Amino acid sequence: MLQESKIMTITLNKLTKRAVELIDEQQFDQAIELIGSEKASRADAELCALLARAFYRRGDAKGDVYSAHFFADRALALGNGSDELHAIRGVCAFRKENYPQAVEDFQAYVSETANPQNRFLLGMSLLYAGHAAEAVAWLEGALKSQPDLPRGNLALAEAQAIVAGKKPKVAPPFAIAKGLGGIKDQRPKGIETPYPFYALSKLAGVADQPKDFKWLADNIPCQNSCPAGTDIPAYLTAVYEERYQDAYRINLRDNVFPGVLGRVCARPCESDCRHGWDGLGDSVAICFSKRSGADHRQQQPVVLEKIFPSSGKKVAVVGAGPAGLAAARNLALFGHSVRVYEQSSTPGGMMVQGIPAFRLPREQVDREIDQIRALGVEIHCNARVGERELKLNKLVSGNDAVVLAAGTLRPNLLELPGQDLKGILHGLEYLEEINRVDDGPVGKNVVVIGGGFTAMDCARTALRMGTKLSGAENWRVLPLSRSGAKVSVLYRRSVSEMLVTPGEIEALEHEGIDLQLLVSPLEYLGENGQVTGVRFIRNRLREPDDSGRRRPEPISGSEFVVKADLVLLATGQSPQTAWIDAKFRKLLVAEDQWLLNSGGHTTSLGKIFIAGDFSTGARSLIEAIGHAKHCARQVDEYLMGEQRVRDIALIEDDQAVGRIREMDFVEVQTMPAIAEEERTLTAEVETGFDQVLAVDEAQRCYRCQYKFEIDPDKCIYCDWCIKAKPRPKCIVKAKQLEYGPTGEIIGFEEAVGSDDTNLIYINQDDCIRCGACVEACPVDAISLQKVSKTTLAGNGSCGRV
Numbered sequence: 165m166l167q168e169s170k171i172m173t174i175t176l177n178k179l180t181k182r183a184v185e186l187i188d189e190q191q192f193d194q195a196i197e198l199i200g201s202e203k204a205s206r207a208d209a210e211l212c213a214l215l216a217r218a219f220y221r222r223g224d225a226k227g228d229v230y231s232a233h234f235f236a237d238r239a240l241a242l243g244n245g246s247d248e249l250h251a252i253r254g255v256c257a258f259r260k261e262n263y264p265q266a267v268e269d270f271q272a273y274v275s276e277t278a279n280p281q282n283r284f285l286l287g288m289s290l291l292y293a294g295h296a297a298e299a300v301a302w303l304e305g306a307l308k309s310q311p312d313l314p315r316g317n318l319a320l321a322e323a324q325a326i327v328a329g330k331k332p333k334v335a336p337p338f339a340i341a342k343g344l345g346g347i348k349d350q351r352p353k354g355i356e357t358p359y360p361f362y363a364l365s366k367l368a369g370v371a372d373q374p375k376d377f378k379w380l381a382d383n384i385p386c387q388n389s390c391p392a393g394t395d396i397p398a399y400l401t402a403v404y405e406e407r408y409q410d411a412y413r414i415n416l417r418d419n420v421f422p423g424v425l426g427r428v429c430a431r432p433c434e435s436d437c438r439h440g441w442d443g444l445g446d447s448v449a450i451c452f453s454k455r456s457g458a459d460h461r462q463q464q465p466v467v468l469e470k471i472f473p474s475s476g477k478k479v480a481v482v483g484a485g486p487a488g489l490a491a492a493r494n495l496a497l498f499g500h501s502v503r504v505y506e507q508s509s510t511p512g513g514m515m516v517q518g519i520p521a522f523r524l525p526r527e528q529v530d531r532e533i534d535q536i537r538a539l540g541v542e543i544h545c546n547a548r549v550g551e552r553e554l555k556l557n558k559l560v561s562g563n564d565a566v567v568l569a570a571g572t573l574r575p576n577l578l579e580l581p582g583q584d585l586k587g588i589l590h591g592l593e594y595l596e597e598i599n600r601v602d603d604g605p606v607g608k609n610v611v612v613i614g615g616g617f618t619a620m621d622c623a624r625t626a627l628r629m630g631t632k633l634s635g636a637e638n639w640r641v642l643p644l645s646r647s648g649a650k651v652s653v654l655y656r657r658s659v660s661e662m663l664v665t666p667g668e669i670e671a672l673e674h675e676g677i678d679l680q681l682l683v684s685p686l687e688y689l690g691e692n693g694q695v696t697g698v699r700f701i702r703n704r705l706r707e708p709d710d711s712g713r714r715r716p717e718p719i720s721g722s723e724f725v726v727k728a729d730l731v732l733l734a735t736g737q738s739p740q741t742a743w744i745d746a747k748f749r750k751l752l753v754a755e756d757q758w759l760l761n762s763g764g765h766t767t768s769l770g771k772i773f774i775a776g777d778f779s780t781g782a783r784s785l786i787e788a789i790g791h792a793k794h795c796a797r798q799v800d801e802y803l804m805g806e807q808r809v810r811d812i813a814l815i816e817d818d819q820a821v822g823r824i825r826e827m828d829f830v831e832v833q834t835m836p837a838i839a840e841e842e843r844t845l846t847a848e849v850e851t852g853f854d855q856v857l858a859v860d861e862a863q864r865c866y867r868c869q870y871k872f873e874i875d876p877d878k879c880i881y882c883d884w885c886i887k888a889k890p891r892p893k894c895i896v897k898a899k900q901l902e903y904g905p906t907g908e909i910i911g912f913e914e915a916v917g918s919d920d921t922n923l924i925y926i927n928q929d930d931c932i933r934c935g936a937c938v939e940a941c942p943v944d945a946i947s948l949q950k951v952s953k954t955t956l957a958g959n960g961s962c963g964r965v
């Protein structure tokens with residue numbers, strides 16, 4: 165032991181000697197590096213003193229002032245009380261405008277016989293620290309010894325004027341630690357941030373300024389891209405911590421159908437996930453992780469607490485698809501009494517009428533609809549609004565508000581020669597029939613025209629229906645390999661223009677379905693009234709059309725024929741408005757049959773609202789749910805005459821993100837699926853992550869809801885965080901920040917050298933929340949806070965609807 169400490173002392177002596185030599189040779193960078201490499205450098209008075217000297221003498225940057233100050237301070241605290249350290253700390257404190265500290269240090273070694281510059285500095289510090297009378301004495305003494313001291317006479321005149329009461333006291337302009345503080349500090353709630361260059365408007369607590377929402381949108385890209393605003397990082401954290409029930413609940417607040425969406429969501433969030441950005445690997449499998457929460461939770465119903473007590477208001481909803489049910493659920497949470505009318509025999513809309521069971525088991529849908537019923541929502545099936553006894557007029561007069569969420573049930577048909585031949589169907593009616601009765605038309609050569617959700621489902625269903633051609637009684641449970649159908653999908657644009665769930669094109673290929681791109685149908689061919697084929701022409705893509713997708717242009721002479729006995733049109737659909745009473749048609753519906761306020765939530769009839777695909781046109785489940793969520797808020801405002809819920813940013817102090825850097829290198833998990841031999845008309849293809857895979861995947865999330873930020877009042881510009889950072893631009897030396905019109909930070913100008921560095925800035929766009937900077941910072945200048953987008957209800961409770 166004794167020997168060990170002896171060796172350490174010899175090593176330190178050698179290092180100190182070398183460092184002194186380097187400083188004397190003005191090789192400051194090398195000296196700083198040498199001392200910094202020694203672990204004990206922050207706890208050893210002599211090494212801290214040398215660091216202070218090296219930084220002070222280098223003195224080429226603002227950072228050096230701060231670093232010299234910091235190390236002088238530490239060396240003094242560790243017991244080295246040399247005049248040099250007081251001088252360094254005094255000058256640095258003066259340059260940092262911390263005048264009381266400067267006075268304290270200069271007074272420690274400056275005597276009446278000291279050189280005039282030092283006496284002048286003490287005099288100036290006293291003046292700015294508010295002690296004008298004492299300043300006069302020191303300044304007069306310094307000027308007596310050296311009459312040409314720069315600014316000497318001016319300073320003396322100013323001090324004398326203050327003493328004579330001719331000038332107000334100079335306000336001490338220094339500012340110490342009035343900002344964020346470090347990871348160990350607690351920030352007061354509701355206090356405005358003192359500097360515009362702080363990311364958010366408040367130090368902690370509730371914030372609701374444009375810059376706060378801009379931060380949320382930029383920094384939590386997955387949540388921002390989710391139309392329902394699901395708190396994705398919160399539920400991924402819960403899955404990682406194996407709190408599956410919590411994960412499900414977090415999802416349920418925004419999403420209404422987590423078990424469904426965990427299987428078939430279009431996943432706009434994943435294409436924006438930070439983990440998928442350049443150089444960072446693959447996006448987190450957000451959707452499959454949502455399913456993990458739903459699969460591994462306890463399976464009893466989760467019934468959310470109502471946000472407001474009963475309002476006594478009645479709302480009718482037309483259509484029990486995802487939009488109608490989401491609007492109904494949220495209106496029930498708001499305390500209203502809701503009744504949903506559905507023309508079909510089962511609720512669920514396209515979740516049960518369109519999407520096949522092999523992608524979405526029906527018990528999932530039923531279970532989540534039961535959770536809506538448990539809130540008191542009444543769902544009336546076989547109730548078609550528009551029929552004689554159930555006119556819209558009746559709903560309007562019998563309720564305080566009516567939400568129309570009737571989807572897009574009007575099929576777009578192709579006007580082509582031969583269109584009246586038998587064997588040509590729209591995909592919607594084809595899927596609806598099979599989903600309803602587990603049976604329907606079958607073809608040996610099936611041609612599917614289109615490139616969206618419906619095309620994919622028609623093709624995979626037609627292949628499974630092909631087992632019927634075997635003539636076996638048990639055809640429904642025969643595997644794909646027994647299918648007698650050849651199925652082809654033909655689409656006029658390219659893969660990048662196809663609006664499908666990620667992985668579906670691979671599924672087509674895997675199941676042996678032919679996909680032909682850049683082809684358009686010209687005519688149906690037939691014999692004896694039955695379709696026998698379709699003639700196509702090849703396309704090339706031109707500039708984007710109104711939809712933003714590239715426009716197909718036919719290539720003359722490239723026609724070809726595809727054999728077909730069943731043609732399924734997956735060529736889109738639009739809102740069916742024929743059922744709306746004449747009384748309301750003019751006010752709600754345009755001549756082209758679309759809603760007059762397409763895309764919106766309100767109509768010119770204050771009492772009638774529109775939600776989901778019925779308003780926006782055919783989109784996706786999560787868009788319908790998100791649209792309905794916003795619609796429910798507007799209905800509530802209409803019913804109650806005030807806005808009772810509002811979005812906010814909730815800022816909470818935290819100590820750790822709860823992950824380690826190694827997690828960044830975990831590969832994305834692939835979804836397990838059943839073998840081809842097991843794939844039948846209804847057997848679910850994807851089986852979900854088991855608990856090991858679920859945790860493996862969820863740990864990949866960076867937890868973008870965390871914010872690392874440097875407090876400039878504590879930062880000593882030592883650059884240690886910059887050295888520790890894993891990303892090229894996560895921490896930068898900034899000359900200045902760029903601000904948007906409402907004070908939100910929109911960018912930064914990087915400093916070219918130390919001299920124009922005004923801020924060490926964490927560029928949260930590039931930050932992967934690793935925490936390396938916090939570990940490296942010697943002065944605890946970096947704070948960590950969790951910032952969550954949440955909803956504040958008028959009664960003060962925080963929730964999300």
Ligand SMILES: Cc1cc2nc3c(=O)[nH]c(=O)nc-3n(C[C@H](O)[C@H](O)[C@H](O)COP(=O)(O)OP(=O)(O)OC[C@H]3O[C@@H](n4cnc5c(N)ncnc54)[C@H](O)[C@@H]3O)c2cc1C
Pocket residue numbers: 428429430482483484485486487488505506507508511512513514515518519547548549550569570571572573592595617618621665743775776777778782783784785786788
């Ligand atoms: C085949 C197919 C597959 C799809 N796959 C996916 C997918 O994998 N992922 C994804 O995100 N999206 C998918 N979509 C899109 C998604 O299903 C829709 O965007 C979503 O269902 C729209 O919800 P909605 O409630 O607005 O309309 P819908 O789901 O269409 O529901 C409307 C409901 O209103 C009822 N209704 C209509 N008129 C009346 C009336 N007069 N009286 C009473 N009831 C009425 C209808 O019967 C229906 O139940 C798919 C769509 C289809 C067609």
Ligand code: SF4
Pocket residue numbers: 384385386387396397400436437438439448450864865866867868869
């Ligand atoms: S890393 Fe996590 S929080 Fe960040 S965008 Fe991806 S899923 Fe969302």
Ligand code: SF4
Pocket residue numbers: 872888889890891894895926927930931932933934935936937938
């Ligand atoms: S936590 Fe700090 S070091 Fe890590 S990426 Fe973010 S800014 Fe860089």
Ligand code: SF4
Pocket residue numbers: 874878879880881882883884885886924940941942943944945946
């Ligand atoms: S924030 Fe960075 S530059 Fe500032 S003191 Fe901490 S480690 Fe040094």
